[in-house]
């Protein structure tokens with residue numbers, strides 16, 4: 001059997017186009033454009049690429065992009081001063097601080113400083129709590145993107161066995177909460193899980209978010225399972241070249257799975273599309289502007 005390849009790039013383009021249509025309506029109704037402030041600290045090359053992509057996607061959707069590039073040596077206090085300014089800036093509907101941050105800055109303190117109602121990354125503990133108990137808030141972009149891909153592929157998720165591999169605050173835990181809200185039976189597996197292949201073999205849905213290239217093998221999967229690969233691992237190749245690899249061994253998994261996301265071109269592009277979506281949602285909430293329920 002050969003799995004269906006889930007086209008995250010295409011799904012992300014479609015979501016961004018839908019958001020752009022709604023942004024046009026929002027601008028016509030309110031006379032202003034939603035604004036996203038992105039803060040980059042230091043010169044991590046991958047982070048710089050992601051921040052550039054976010055700015056471009058924001059502008060393409062008809063929104064305002066405010067980029068703040070700060071030196072790697074900036075103090076935690078100075079970074080938090082900037083966040084406080086953005087919190088009180090009425091032109092800013094969404095704020096995100098690109099992760100990872102340099103070692104001398106505590107990401108938890110920085111995230112805590114963001115106004116939860118502008119926290120379009122959904123990382124603030126208030127938003128984590130809202131997600132856990134079913135209140136309106138912001139859902140982290142990567143798990144939200146995964147859920148959108150799953151629903152497009154499978155429709156109703158109710159009653160399905162879902163295994164999330166990885167328990168990070170920004171992917172694994174919120175992903176598990178989202179699947180639970182869809183009435184899945186959810187297992188969170190992690191580095192101390194015993195007999196991981198056996199746990200994964202029970203899953204109709206596998207979400208791999210561990211950060212280890214090719215860890216999940218085809219013979220771990222239930223035939224026909226839907227596999228969402230969140231991993232973005234840069235793997236060294238021959239002659240100094242490198243390539244991206246997911247957490248799933250695509251060659252073997254695509255022989256057994258029913259559907260699978262590729263890396264690149266799967267979950268990654270959905271992260272940015274969902275960020276644009278969350279920014280519009282933030283602006284719309286502020287102005288009482290109604291958006292389609294399924295956006």
Ligand SMILES: Nc1nc2c(c(=O)[nH]1)N[C@@H](CN(C=O)c1ccc(C(=O)N[C@@H](CCC(=O)O)C(=O)O)cc1)CN2
Pocket residue numbers: 050096097098099100121141142232244263264265266267268269270271272
């Ligand atoms: N504040 C945040 N920091 C980080 C987040 C986040 O959601 N908020 N997530 C990741 C990085 N990230 C967005 O910030 C991100 C990662 C990957 C992609 C993506 O489209 N990847 C492409 C491949 C790109 C490449 O060639 O390197 C793909 O998978 O097709 C988008 C966004 C950590 N930090």
Ligand SMILES: [Mg+2]
Pocket residue numbers: 141142143170271
């Ligand atoms: Mg993310």
